[in-house]
Amino acid sequence: MVEAKSLRARCLEEMEASPRGYFGGLDWLRSAFLTVPREHFVPEKVWWPRPGPDGLYPLIDRHTTPARWLKSVYLLRTPLITQIDDGAAGPDSPASGAFTSSISCITVIIELLRHLAPAPGDKVLEIGTGTGYTTALLAHRTGPGIVTTIEIDPQVADRARHRLDALGIQAHTVTGDGEQGHPPGAPYDRILSTASVRHIPPAWLRQLRPGGVLIAPLDSPFGFDLTMRLTGNGQGAATGRPVATVEFMRLRGQRTPQAYSELGWPEDIDAQRWCDYEMHADQQGQQIRIRAPHRGSAAPAHTIR
Ligand SMILES: C[S@@+](CC[C@H](N)C(=O)[O-])C[C@H]1O[C@@H](n2cnc3c(N)ncnc32)[C@H](O)[C@@H]1O
Numbered sequence: 001m002v003e004a005k006s007l008r009a010r011c012l013e014e015m016e017a018s019p020r021g022y023f024g025g026l027d028w029l030r031s032a033f034l035t036v037p038r039e040h041f042v043p044e045k046v047w048w049p050r051p052g053p054d055g056l057y058p059l060i061d062r063h064t065t066p067a068r069w070l071k072s073v074y075l076l077r078t079p080l081i082t083q084i085d086d087g088a089a090g091p092d093s094p095a096s097g098a099f100t101s102s103i104s105c106i107t108v109i110i111e112l113l114r115h116l117a118p119a120p121g122d123k124v125l126e127i128g129t130g131t132g133y134t135t136a137l138l139a140h141r142t143g144p145g146i147v148t149t150i151e152i153d154p155q156v157a158d159r160a161r162h163r164l165d166a167l168g169i170q171a172h173t174v175t176g177d178g179e180q181g182h183p184p185g186a187p188y189d190r191i192l193s194t195a196s197v198r199h200i201p202p203a204w205l206r207q208l209r210p211g212g213v214l215i216a217p218l219d220s221p222f223g224f225d226l227t228m229r230l231t232g233n234g235q236g237a238a239t240g241r242p243v244a245t246v247e248f249m250r251l252r253g254q255r256t257p258q259a260y261s262e263l264g265w266p267e268d269i270d271a272q273r274w275c276d277y278e279m280h281a282d283q284q285g286q287q288i289r290i291r292a293p294h295r296g297s298a299a300p301a302h303t304i305r
Contacts, residue, residue, distance in 0.1 A: 004039045007074035011106060014076060022107060024114045032140040033110065039073045041131040041163050042103055045091040047081035048072070049099070056094035057081060079105040082131060087155060099249050101156050103131045104194055108246055112192060115229050115243050116215045118142050122189035125150070125207065127178030127251070132160030134194055135171050144170035148185045150178040152252050179253045181207040187234070188212060196225045196248035199263050200281040202236065210234030217248040218279075221260045222271040228279060237282035241291075242275055264288050 012033060015022040023029050046069075047057040060080070062069040072080060082091070083101035113134075118124055122142050126135055129151035138147045151157035154175050161173040174182055178193070179201045186207035193204075196217035208214055212232045217225040225247055230240035261267065264279075264286040278291045 004037060004070060004074070007070065008034055008038070011074055011076055015107065015110065020107075020111075022110045022114065026114060026117075028141050029110065029113055032113075032137045033106075035140060036133065036136045037167075038103070038106070038133055039070060040167060041133040041136065041160075042069075042073050042080060043082055043091065043131070043159070044069075046072070046103075047084065047091065047095060049079055049081050049102075051096070052094065054094065056096050057084070058094050059091065073103075074106070076106045079103060079108075083153070083156060087153065101130055101153060102249065103133055104248075109134050109137065109194075111244055111246075112194070112215055112227065113137060113141075115227065116190050116192050116213060118190045121146065123185060123187075124148070124190045124192065125182055125185060125188045125204075127181075127191070127193040127204075128195040129157055129160045129173060130194060131156075132164045132169075132171075132173070134192070135160065135164060135173070136167065136169050138192070139164075139169050139171050145172075148172040148174060148182050148188075150174040150176050150182050152177050177253065179203065179251055183207065191215070193217065193251070194248065195251040196246075196254075197251050198254045198258055199286055200228075200230070200238070200279075201251075202283045205232060205238050205281060205283065206236045208232030208234070208238060214238055214240075217246050218242070219250070219254075219263075220274070221265055221269050222274055226274060226277075230279065230281065237280065239278065239280045241278045245274060266290065 044062040052058045060069050079102040081099050081102050085097040086100045089095040124147045126149040129149040135149040157175040181203040187209035189212050191214045193216040198219045214230045218228045220226050224245045226242035227244040227246045229243045230238035232238040279288045
């Protein structure tokens with residue numbers, strides 16, 4: 001689809017021009033973004049993530065409004081909703097409810113991958129396959145047959161598996177609860193969650209090799225999620241800090257709110273200094289505390305979506 005190709009090129013140009021430095025000078029990430037056809041992974045009918053005047057999320061249908069559908073696929077900062085209320089409402093009409101699956105927005109995925117920084121040949125575990133789009137970008141970097149992606153919703157997982165297969169992308173698409181990781185493939189060089197957590201699942205820490213990197217959106221008392229970048233010690237623990245702010249749907253098993261004091265957060269928090277926090281997570285739980293700011297460092301703007 002020639003038009004999709006030029007839309008990708010335009011997205012790349014826009015991101016390159018942004019002071020946010022989405023690609024961080026990484027050629028592989030640019031090449032992955034230009035190569036993987038995002039539109040191939042987007043269902044024919046998706047919901048727009050902002051409600052219309054009737055309070056319902058409008059449906060965008062590829063058959064009836066193909067140009068609008070394609071334009072939406074290539075909006076930099078808009079995720080498209082592919083499932084509401086765990087599939088209770090089919091994608092046939094405008095709907096209301098909780099978003100439970102989506103194709104993540106472009107800028108968020110590019111930033112997550114930049115921070116994940118996988119190398120060719122790295123064993124990667126992705127939690128939250130969704131449409132399979134992020135999986136395809138990962139496989140483009142690491143090579144065939146070494147990305148494992150796990151999705152809890154069987155229908156969502158099946159669809160992603162077929163979309164990946166149709167492009168000849170070799171990844172292990174597992175249907176299951178990613179909160180347990182995927183022990184048969186461990187240890188992993190990189191673990192990426194595209195669902196947010198309130199606490200880092202101990203299984204992920206156990207399955208990360210020494211020096212391996214874990215990227216996960218973490219719920220915070222600041223009113224937004226933090227993209228955490230943690231480095232594993234190979235013995236079930238990891239330390240690191242937030243590298244960006246973000247918003248993600250929760251991992252299924254962590255939807256129920258919990259007091260932040262039980263999640264290792266200090267009592268006094270300062271949202272302006274979100275990037276000055278650091279985290280230690282191990283098999284017993286997690287601790288988050290503020291660290292001394294580097295001189296001259298300023299919090300990057302909170303502008304992901
Ligand atoms: C934001 S979507 C991921 C989107 C994906 N990155 C993409 O661009 O297509 C989050 C996904 O996580 C899945 N999910 C939620 N809890 C999960 C769990 N415990 N294990 C595996 N997948 C889970 C949801 O079903 C949903 O499909």
